[in-house]
Amino acid sequence: MNIVSYGGGVNSTAMTIFLINKSEVPDLIVFCDTGAELPATLEYVNYFSTWLKDNAGIEITTIRKDGEGLYDYCFRKRLVPMRQYRWCTSDWKIKPFDRYLKQFEGDKIVYIGYDAGEDGRVTSALSNYKKYKRPTQVFPLHEADIDREGCINIIKVEGLRLPLKSGCFICPFTKKSAFREMKRNNPSLFQKALDLEANCASGHVLRQGHPLTEIDNQCELNFDYDTPQPCGCYDGD
Numbered sequence: 495m496n497i498v499s500y501g502g503g504v505n506s507t508a509m510t511i512f513l514i515n516k517s518e519v520p521d522l523i524v525f526c527d528t529g530a531e532l533p534a535t536l537e538y539v540n541y542f543s544t545w546l547k548d549n550a551g552i553e554i555t556t557i558r559k560d561g562e563g564l565y566d567y568c569f570r571k572r573l574v575p576m577r578q579y580r581w582c583t584s585d586w587k588i589k590p591f592d593r594y595l596k597q598f599e600g601d602k603i604v605y606i607g608y609d610a611g612e613d614g615r616v617t618s619a620l621s622n623y624k625k626y627k628r629p630t631q632v633f634p635l636h637e638a639d640i641d642r643e644g645c646i647n648i649i650k651v652e653g654l655r656l657p658l659k660s661g662c663f664i665c666p667f668t669k670k671s672a673f674r675e676m677k678r679n680n681p682s683l684f685q686k687a688l689d690l691e692a693n694c695a696s697g698h699v700l701r702q703g704h705p706l707t708e709i710d711n712q713c714e715l716n717f718d719y720d721t722p723q724p725c726g727c728y729d730g731d
């Protein structure tokens with residue numbers, strides 16, 4: 495059984511199209527909704543699922559962890575997701591995905607959308623799946639030497655819109671510029687992120703040492719202290 499791990503971003507979208515164009519239509523395309531996904535990500539999952547249904551006869555299966563979503567859990571526990579520990583990825587992405595696949599008998603191969611420029615992430619994924627006895631993983635974009643630009647091209651050739659950056663709206667890997675954009679374009683969502691930080695019992699903030707209130711107050715300032723450090727759920731800008 496071949497399963498695409500779909501993240502709602504550029505890479506996994508391009509990889510899915512790439513497989514279909516090679517007549518390797520997957521048996522399953524699975525998107526794991528954390529309960530704190532960016533609205534644009536959820537919208538793109540629906541948009542791409544419709545395209546898949548029309549063009550390949552398969553739709554995206556959305557799954558969720560049992561119980562509370564990530565935002566509600568964090569609020570109730572009075573904490574925020576943190577870069578160092580990544581329990582959010584493990585508990586709201588990886589474990590629900592692996593648990594969902596357990597219902598299917600036989601060999602399973604999971605397709606991951608790391609591209610030709612992501613050697614480090616491929617190496618790390620390979621070592622982790624052996625360590626944690628996860629299903630076999632393959633990296634078709636990486637193997638075919640398709641880089642980020644190549645991924646964008648694959649999507650454009652099909653006449654599809656490009657996805658925006660995927661992930662959670664409370665992700666600690668979110669760039670300051672993206673929070674700034676969220677404040678402008680979706681103030682109620684940004685307020686929810688502010689509320690989560692204000693509610694955090696330990697005083698930790700999403701962007702280490704830089705509370706979101708700084709973005710609230712300095713919204714128009716044109717500086718950014720981000721370093722590129724994508725999270726494991728990251729699936730394209």
Ligand code: SF4
Nearest residue numbers: 582661662665725727
């Ligand atoms: S996108 Fe960010 S907040 Fe969401 S599960 Fe991944 S690391 Fe955690």
